[in-house]
Amino acid sequence: MLDSDTKRRIDTCRDILVGKVPDPKSQVEQITIALIYKFMDDMDAETIDLGGTPTFFTKEFERYRWAKLVAPGVSGQEMLNTYSEALTKMVENEGLPKLFRDIFRNAYLPYRDPETLRAFLREINSFTYDHSEKLGDAFEYLLSVLGSQGDAGQFRTPRHIIDFMVEIIDPKKTEVILDPACGTAGFLISAFKHILKQNSTGVVNGNGSSTEGDAAEQALESPMRYPGDMLQPEDRARLSRNIKGYDISPDMVRLSLVNLYLHGFADPKVEEYDTLTSEDKWTETADVILANPPFMSPKGGIKPHTKFQVQSKRSEVLFVDYIAEHLTPNGRAAIVVPEGIIFQSQSAYVALRKMLVENHLAAVISLPAGVFNPYSGVKTSILILDRAVAKASKHVAFFKVENDGFQLGAQRKAQKGSQLPKVKAELTAWMQAARGGAGEELESVFGYSVERKVIGEDGEFNLSGERYRPENDDQFEIPRVxxxxxxxxxxxxxxxxxxxxxxxxxxxxxxxxxxxxxxxxxxxxxxxxxxxxxxxxxxxxxxxxxxxxxxxxxxxxxxxxxxxxxxxxxxxxxxxxxxxxxxxxxxxxxxxxxxxxxxxxxxxxxxxxxxxxxxxxxxxxxxxxxPPIEVQREIVAEIDGYQRVIDGARAVIENYRPHIPIDPEWGSDKLKNLIDTVTPPLKLQTEAYKAEGEIPIIDQSKELIAAWTNEVQGAIQPGKGLVIFGDHTCVVKFVDQPFVQGADGIKILKAKDGVLPRYLAYFLRAYPLPQDGYRRHFSKLKEWDIRLPSSDEQDEIVKELDAEQVIVDGNRDLIARFEKKIDAAINRVWGEAKVDEEAAA
Missing domain, CATH: 3.90.220.20 (DNA methylase specificity domains)
Incomplete structure (x- = not known):
């Protein structure tokens, strides 16, 4: 999972390079090569600590070790000479596997400034990790900065979600394991780790998961920490052949190969392959398939071949179809899917769900909407395919996860109470029973089972669990109809x-x-x-x-x-x-x-x-x-009373407009002469303000400032005050605290000397520019005449209007309070449950 420290360090590296390496793609290449360089030295150091022999920096290449490169006392020029020489010489290092030598084959240092290199390498040196997961985090964040991931609907799968899916599927040492859209090979590495744990002495239980602690809070461990000492040489050779991945991106293939090699695969099986358009591997099947395939079709579209059972040009539909059709007769799969797969009504989606329910589907796990932050807030689910379960059981299990062990904000901080271990245990037990023909009952606070024929009753095969949630109508005092x-x-x-x-x-x-x-x-x-x-x-x-x-x-x-x-x-x-x-x-x-x-x-x-x-x-x-009709009338009458108060308060807010009585003696000037425009680049480039917590964000659809909780770099400092002017809705708001601009079409105006920003805001609201179509153009606003009294008079007017604004804002509070009263009146009936008299006694 991308942590804020990794993100900050990557951003710092890019800031250091930008003056010498302005092209973002070149920045990505320089950072990636440096991270891999350091990582190889870290792996050598770890091997030495475990009593082994280093692999990468030996013989004459030992002098290029990262630790020596950045050691205290090395001058900037020495660092520059050694690093640039190492990049060109590394391709000759026989201690590196061929795939590593290929990475360094075209590597070079595109600048000759010792101080830039010193600052850059010191920042790279601050990365600390003992396995390649954080290397993958760093690389994929770089790609997300370039937009190459989001544009393709590809988002980094959090490590704990990968492990959760792998533990449910429970891959074995004899099985073929495939990820047809493998990215950085996270699923393949986790599957390998799982098998090593299964086959290591001293593991807590048979499926390789610890029984202690909150799963989300456990440290991310290197697979190499599990010796797999129960595996025979032929087992390891088979695993090396059977763990496979495809990806359409050569960059992802390159990183996957490195990742797998560093986890013990001398000859990793990851290929550049277009899973959706090529037929070359159509006849190949797998016992286990794990994937988070792209959610979006590329802008140029997809031209799939005709072998798919479901005809579509949507990538998520085709990938799920591919996975289902490429499972062996007893095969299993876990797939991250967007909500469209769950309930979209287009014929391709319905046909896909019908195929899954009838032949493949074992369970659907709904995940919280923030699981993919900070890359995306997209809502996802996990489909669990198990052909043995689908054949033997008439039911499908539905689970809903609300706490995955991390907060759902952009920073995804760890929190207690992860539901993943419990869901994993209950689903695993249910599937084991279902393979034997049971599975009718699922007793869980997180899930329930539904008959396959019920899911298909209306022909939609909707996979939203809430649709089928069983209700115990007897639990309520008031009947539900x-x-x-x-x-x-x-x-x-x-x-x-x-x-x-x-x-x-x-x-x-x-x-x-x-x-x-x-x-x-x-x-x-x-x-x-x-x-x-x-x-x-x-x-x-x-x-x-x-x-x-x-x-x-x-x-x-x-x-x-x-x-x-x-x-x-x-x-x-x-x-x-x-x-x-x-x-x-x-x-x-x-x-x-x-x-x-x-x-x-x-x-x-x-x-x-x-x-x-x-x-x-x-x-x-x-x-x-x-409730009885008389009770309905009583509640409706009570609500009507509250509603009248709300309507009155809303009328005050909607009809209020500040009034400034114009004195003919006042001077006037055009707005463009009274303000400076704060341009968006200031918002993007300034580092004058940085804080963690609630930072105001200006939304042009609201007059009020909405609180935004995130780590913000580059907030705008108001100085003497700013006026926000929205193109679309003509929202005018005075701001006197640091903030972030949250939408396009907002002009940020800074009043010049002699003009009170608050007076300017009130004047623009009292005498707004006439609307032109649906917009109020800023170019016309700049020509607007502003009547301008003396500073003292401006101050008096502002004080009077501020007092009025307090009263208006009080009506907003009144609305909020009485809306809560309405909710409470309804909830007295909606939420009443029967009291168990014996338990109460």
């Missing part, structure tokens, strides 16, 4: 078909529904004959619920009231919920905007890109608490 049993979803249009065509009806576009607001006002009317068949029909007191992102996620819903002729039509992206006699529309509205509904609905959304939708079947099946 599926929405489809108490509401009619999307009433048929035939109800109004016989009305005259000139009947005036309300027309409700999506924009008429406000976020988190139960009421709305239709903006248009139409004659019934003008309404096309594609529009959704509803009537007074029907609940409208947006089903498409981002409208659903932003709480767009409402209750239809006072419609023309009692009838409305609107977007096809609404669900219409018509309530029965036993439930109030207001109660249904509160339930479908409740966090519990949204939290379970969002993972079920299907579709592509930004047009994912909540499935109708999910809405119909979702169970909501249904």
């Amino acid at each position: 599926p929405i489809g049993e108490i509401c009619t979803l999307n009433p048929p249009k035939r109800e109004v078909r016989d009305l005259p065509s000139d009947t005036v009806v309300s027309f409700v576009p999506m924009a008429d529904l406000r976020e988190w607001d139960i009421s709305f006002r239709p903006s248009e009317t139409k004659a019934l004959g003008e309404v096309g068949n594609s529009y959704t029909y509803f009537a007074d007191n029907d609940v409208l619920l947006a089903k498409v992102t981002p409208c659903f996620e932003n709480g767009k819903a409402g209750i239809a009231k006072d419609l023309e002729s009692g009838i409305g039509f609107g977007s096809s992206e609404f669900y219409v919920l018509r309530t029965g006699e036993e439930v109030l529309p207001e109660w249904v509205y509160r339930c479908v905007t409740h966090e519990a509904f949204r939290a379970q609905a969002i993972p079920q959304m299907t579709g592509t890109g930004g047009l994912q939708r909540v499935p109708r079947t999910f809405v119909e099946r979702f169970k909501i608490p249904l």
Whole structure:
């Protein structure tokens, strides 16, 4: 896992080189070669400590040892001469394997400045590691800086997640092990370590995992710490042949070869190979496949061959298909997949899931969204394929991991309570039972089993575990009832078909529904004959619920009231919920905007890109608490009281605008003459401020400053104050503390002498530039006349408006407090569970 210290050291190395080696790719090459150079010397030192004989720096090459190169007393010129000579001579070092000599074949030092080299080598020397995992971390961070990983959908798999997957699959010494998108060979190294542990005396238990301590807190150990003393020479020879990897990137292949060699593979089997377009290895199979394949298809697209069972041009679909089809009859696989594989509704995804459920799938493990930080916040799951389980058991196991032993922020700091060891133990036991034809029951707080025929009932083969989570309805005081049993979803249009065509009806576009607001006002009317068949029909007191992102996620819903002729039509992206006699529309509205509904609905959304939708079947099946109608009325009345307070406070915020009474005697000047523009390069290059903790980040979609917790380098110092001006929304905000610019389209203005920044911010809000289309152009704003009183008058105006702003901000606090009261009123019913009277006694 990339730690902040490694990241900082790499960044420092790049900063040192940038003056002499401006090309980022050349920087990567220089840092990589230096890291490998030092690493070889470290491995020699470790071998000596363990009583062995050094390999890399022997005979006449002993004088090039890294430790001697950076020893105290070596001058900068001596260092330069020795290092540049070593780079050219290393290709002649017979102590290096051929793959190492190839790495150094074209190596050279592209500059001749002793002080730059001294600073660079000293920073490289500060890297401390006794195995190659941190070398892989450093190299892959370099690639991520260049954007080559993220653009391809490739993200470094954390070491503890790799080990977790390997321990579940439990590879054996006699098995063929493959990673068809191997990156830096992390999975292959972990599999080798696992086999060594299985075959070493003194290991705690049979599968090579310790029973003590939190798995996430255990030190990352070198595989060479496990002697594998129970392995025979023929076992080791077989392992060397059977552990294989492919990658399309020659850089990754090179690092994989180095990585494997340093872990005992004299002739590592990693090849440059395009798994998705080449047919050369299609007939080869493996007993174990471990992979985190690319999530994204390249910009040029993929031209796969025709042997795939599922026809697609999506890389994640093709890789999973490839892995499933290349398992031996009793083969097993663990694959990191993006959420699209889990629930996307496109035919290729559905066909892939159908194949997996029917022939390959044993389990699905949902991981937290931050597992891949700092490379990506993408949400992922792990598919466990086991052909023996799929053949013998009618069930699939679903697990959800919420704590993987690390915090989910960008720094991924270790924390206690990792659920991985427990999930691994429970899943391993369940699969062992399932191979024997059992597996119907899975008693766990982290997971449950679901029949394969249930997963395929609706033809979607959705693999989101929340969809099938069993509910114990008896645990609640208030009964829970599926929405489809108490509401009619999307009433048929035939109800109004016989009305005259000139009947005036309300027309409700999506924009008429406000976020988190139960009421709305239709903006248009139409004659019934003008309404096309594609529009959704509803009537007074029907609940409208947006089903498409981002409208659903932003709480767009409402209750239809006072419609023309009692009838409305609107977007096809609404669900219409018509309530029965036993439930109030207001109660249904509160339930479908409740966090519990949204939290379970969002993972079920299907579709592509930004047009994912909540499935109708999910809405119909979702169970909501249904208290007696009298209780519903009491709660709704209580909430209405709170809502009136919120609406009043919101009206104050929305309608308030600072007013500055203009005195004709005041002077004026154009804005461009009163400010300096702070340009984005300052944000990117300055190192004037660095802190760890809460750093404000300016978001142009909000007037307020949002807190951002991260380690920040290059925050903007406000000096005498700054004014932020957003192109799109014309947000104007005065800032008097260090901050980070978090979005494009924001202008940072620094007031010149004689202009109070806070006065300037208030003036721009009181007399905003007229909107031009959807933007307020900064080029026009610069020509805007600013009325400018004396500094004392500016100060008085600011004090008066600051006092008003305190009152306005108080309304925001009022809204937050009363929204909590609404949540509490609903949760009294939503969260009530039965009390076990015997246990209570």
